[in-house]
Amino acid sequence: MPPRPSSQGAAAAVKPAEVINRDAIWSELATVWARPDPALLIGLGRRRAGKSWVLARFARAVNGIYYQATKRTETEQLAALSRIVGQHYKDAALARGTGFGTWEDLFGYLTDRAAGAPLLLILDEFPYLADAAPALPSILQSVWDHHWVGSRMKVVLAGSHFTAMRRLEEVDQPLYGRRTGRLHFPPFHLEYVRAFVPDYDARDVLLAHGIFGGLPGHLALLRRDEDLATNVARLILDPSGRLADDAERMLDAFLREADVHYSIIQAIATGAQTWKDITQRVGKPGGSLSRPMKWLEEMQFVARIIPVTENPRTSRRTRYRIVDHYVAFWHRFVAPLLAGGETSLTPADALWAGRVVPGLDDYMGHAFEEMCRAWVGRTSRLPFRPSRVGAWWDTTSQNEVDIVALGAQRELLVGECKWGSFDDDDLTKLRTRAALLHAELPKAAQGGPLILACFSARGDWSPSVARAIQAGTVLGFTAEDLLTV
Incomplete structure (x- = not known):
């Protein structure tokens, strides 16, 4: 006989400690x-x-x-x-x-x-x-x-x-x-990565996020008692590592034939951001890549981005980026090692020191920009709550701004991100490009306060930039700041 309905209704569902975030x-x-x-x-x-x-x-x-x-x-x-x-x-x-x-x-x-x-x-x-x-x-x-x-x-x-x-x-x-x-x-934001590696300093947490991404299934593989280099070597650079080939098999569960899709991802991860560059790198006409690209966007493997001042439906200043940092890292560093057979011939720790570390700062420069933009969109530590956050570049791509945040009361935040030090030239460029950006905004978005923001993962400022931050004429944020929203 079926049980009688409970007279007390549904039992309360207590979230267990093993469920991080969510x-x-x-x-x-x-x-x-x-x-x-x-x-x-x-x-x-x-x-x-x-x-x-x-x-x-x-x-x-x-x-x-x-x-x-x-x-x-x-x-x-x-x-x-x-x-x-x-x-x-x-x-x-x-x-x-x-x-x-x-x-x-x-x-x-x-x-x-x-x-x-x-x-x-x-x-x-x-x-x-x-x-x-x-x-x-x-x-x-x-x-x-x-x-x-x-x-x-x-x-x-x-x-x-x-x-x-x-x-x-x-x-x-x-x-x-x-x-x-x-x-x-969604994948975890940066501030939740520290829960998996609580003993890492702030910059190493950012590195962990930039290498392993934000998927908790990947982050849970990190061993707290191992430093970053050891974790990367064990999980990604060792041929038997759990994440050694995950990036080259991630589409197999969804597609029978995914060669073109993987080629698109590889092209973007190695520097091809525009449609023209991607088609040239893949070696196929644009018409044959449209459907695979649309599928990659729908599946949230690839993101289409435009300048924050542009209309998404009509803009021709389109760029593409890899959504997952782990996938971007794998295609940037591991794919060439596999192609050359180096992962089978060279110890993983030697690959880290000799083949990854020399290019890591350049790779993290782009990853850091994305982390900063995501943080700006979530933090309560700015003078206003942004209604839109993105990047900006002009029609020639000669002038670019890493972070643009627009507020409901015409507030405008313009930011520059540096994985290393932030010097006087960086601040000068930021001011110049902020003026160019401001001129391109619709009239309805102009006239509000302009806020300049400097991001340095190391917190390494030139003396004049440090004085500007202390005086409050520009905002300054470090890796440690990004771990708290």
Whole structure:
């Protein structure tokens, strides 16, 4: 006989200490869990973003059902989920493998067992399920509309294939209009990287972020008792390291043929930022690269950027960048080592000292700029809250500004980032380029206060720049500042 509905409602979901960050996501899940109405959430997050980690632990906290799909047939998927359901309800027949014959039977069983009480069902990597069982979204729609409409079922469909997950919500799809909420699992920002390497100094935390990126699945591999060089050598430069080849296989789960996609990533990571440069580097006409590039953007592997003063729909000053620092680092340093066979011939620590360190400052210059822009968009330590943050470059690309932040009251912050020292010439260029940028702003955005900001990862200022910072005529920020928002 099905259990009676709980008279006390849904149990509170306490976030365990092992879940770093993700407070907003956990709070959203807890709020949805506590409500008396049904919910259908769509969860999006890149592989290694900790999506499965958080969802599985929330399911455990509320005694829910969690299933992570894999590339298997429909029969195998249904049998695997049947066993998990059987284990959840201590149903010996299901747990031993006497599975349901259809998805309708499985969902009907869950409806009966819930009997009006709240029940959480998480189907992770849902695109694998939908590929194996193309009718599943339609079946879910029917069950949702006819059986769960007055229930307390909480369903989460999650996946790392962004294109496929967004397709579920399009107007011609069965689940269109049924979503009640969305969960997004972005990579960690810089300030959360320190939780994985608490004994590192601020600059080494930035280096760790610039090399390993912000995916918690990567950061969790770092050993706290090892310095940065040892961690990089063990995880990335050693051929047997966990991240030695992750960047060259990351698309394989989504595409059968990904050679062109990998070539685009390699081109951007090694300096090709414009469409013309990318097509030349890849060696293919632009028409054949448009679709792969669009897919890489949709999957959040590559970002299209324009000057902050430009209209995104009409701007022709487009550049492209790699979103993940780990991927950028791997293609910049590791790919050439693999191509030359050096990773098999040279010890990992020697590769770090001889092949990585000489080019690390140049690489980190660009990574540091991105970290600073991200920090400016989140921090409360500026004189105003930016409504838009980006970079700027003129039509000739001769004049560039690393950070531009625009405020709702026409405030304008213009910043320059230096991984090393910040000298008088840097401040002079900043002032000159700030004037050029200001002249290009729309009239409606002009007239507000102009704030100059200097960023030095080392906190190394020339005497006159230090005096300007002390006098308050410019703002100065260091690596340590970036670890607190």
